[in-house]
Amino acid sequence: MKFFRSLLAKYMLIIVLAISIVQISYLGVATFMLGISKTGSGDFSSEALLESDIEEQWHTQAKSINNASEATIEQLFQKWQKQYPTASMFWVSEKGNLLTTMNVQDELPKIWTPAFTTKFIKERYGSDPFTVIAFLGDDVSNGFIVLEISRDVFKPPLIKIYDNYGSFLFFGVVAVILFFIAVSFLFFKGIRKRLLHLQEAMEIRDVDGLPIEIQVKKRDEIGQLEHSFNRMVCELRDSKQRQQKEEQLRRELIANLSHDLRTPLTKVRAQSYTISKEALSEEGIQALKAMEASIVNIDALIENLMSYTLLMASKYKFEPKNINVIRFVREHLTTWYPVFEREGFTIDIELQAFESNEWSVDPLWLGRIFDNIFQNVLRHAYSGKYISVKTKSTDSYKAFIIEDHGQGMKNESNAKGAGIGLSIVDIMVKGMDLEWEITSSQSGTKIIIKNVMQSAKLGK
Structure with missing residues (x-):
């Protein structure tokens, strides 16, 4: 049952129907031709005719007539016409007079001279129509009779069917092919429509951010x-x-x-x-x-x-505004200067003004970023007792550079917990559409916080 509900089974059914229609069409034509042949019409006989057989029959029946008369000849012609409706027949007497005719289309002379008779026989020999000349009776005193049949009659039945109904068969086959193409097109169009509907359902999002369910109509x-x-x-x-x-x-x-x-x-x-x-x-x-x-x-x-925890849950308050970052960082450093000085750090601060000091950031977030970085320096770079805060300007970005001379973040230190602090820095930096880089080695750690120019972002 599962196979019969599948798309493969449906398409196989379409192919079987198309083949069946072609077979039925040919069977119908064959039946029609068989019916014609059974009516006695020789031109459409279901059996192939032989020229030798017709010639032998014509000579035999002509020889059997000893006392020729118009009634006898006309009776013979009518008999042959029933079997071969398109055949033409005529009787020429011993003196060359054209007597009885039947279904003759060409203009024949009333008097047949020896010269015309010879010319007629020469023209008809091996040409179309097929011509048979037979003398009546046992001598030539009764004259001769002529039978002319189109050579199309002698073609095989299939060729005759094709000659007479070839266009019908051709257009029938074309119609079946077009029908098969149309049904196949509609079949695959329906499949494509359902697949596109499924694709749209995958792209559309519900209020919870997940795709929406779709209605299942078929079980294929x-x-x-x-x-x-x-x-x-x-x-x-x-x-x-x-x-x-x-x-x-x-x-x-x-x-x-x-x-x-x-x-x-x-x-x-x-x-x-x-x-x-x-x-x-x-x-x-x-x-x-x-x-x-x-x-x-x-x-x-x-x-x-x-x-x-609040940042990961998007619950941490974020209020960006335009501030002078040089002034903000300088003021923020004044709160940390005594801390580093008390711990014996060498402090190197070099803050040069940018071309534009206005950055769109959240002051609390930016302050938290510097606090976490400075706390990390106190924990991990205490042995180096050095910190520098500088600015850098390029055509593509403006940046703050914080550097220390500690043993690097990969080395063991007495203070732990720097990982979550730098994770907060990463989330806040990206949340304010900034970028940052961190490099750490045995000679120290260097952190760069960048404000990339819009043209440089588009270039990426």
Whole structure:
């Protein structure tokens, strides 16, 4: 049953119908010709005629007439005319007089001279029409009779059918071929229409961003494909709903975890402040400083975790505006300058004005990008104790370059958590339609934040 519902079975049915129609057409023509042959019309006999047979019959019947008369000859001619309607016959007496004629189309002389008789026999020999001359009776005193039949009568039945009905057969075959082409065209047009409908359904998106289901009308191969497509859409929708639920649970877990961690962290910070008021040994002071540094790092990690979660869920507030980035970065560096100075860093700042200092960015996002980069320098490049912030202008982009002399990000460091911080940098940079590059080796790390010109973007 599955095969009979398939497109292959339908197309095979079309081919079988086309072949059947051709066979029926030829059978109909053959039946028609057989009916004609059964009516006794010799011109369309179903059997091939032989010239020798007709010639022998004509001579035999002519020889059997000893007492020739017009009635006898006319009776003979009528008999032959029933069998060969297109044949022409005439009787010429011993003296050359043209007597009885039947179905003669040519102009014949009333008196046949020996010269004309000889000329007639010469012209008819081997030509068309086929001509048979026979004497009546056993002597020549009764004259002779002539039978003329078109040589088309002697053609095989198939050739006669083709000669008389060839155009009908030709146009019949052409009609069948055109019918087959038209049916095939409609068949494949329907397939193409259904495939295009399936393609459109794949491209159209519902409110949830997934393709829409389509109505399955048939149970053939395309119908099975449509059913599989609908099943895939349902599975994608279920998967997306599960993912959304899991994402919501993950955000709630991170939010609750961050809140739960910050509460004891605040208490630890308060206790460390209380301990710092007490008289401590040198080792106690160093331990307290290490604890405070760890508290700061943990707080930064919690903040990064919250920010990353909000960014991935597109919940982080984004408000771009045109700002003077040179002034903004210079003012932002003033808050970090004491931090680096306290840690003994050599600070190299060289901010040259761009041709246009106006960038369309979110100030909070841009500040967060620099904060994460500077925190990464403190964690991973502490051994180099060097940081530089410079600007660079080219025909294709304007950029800020932050560079340190640490051991590189691939080397082990005492501080962890730089991965999520740089992931936040990547999301925020791309979210503000900027670009960035990072290269790290044993001699240090270099980060470039670019604002690519619009013409350069189109060139890519």
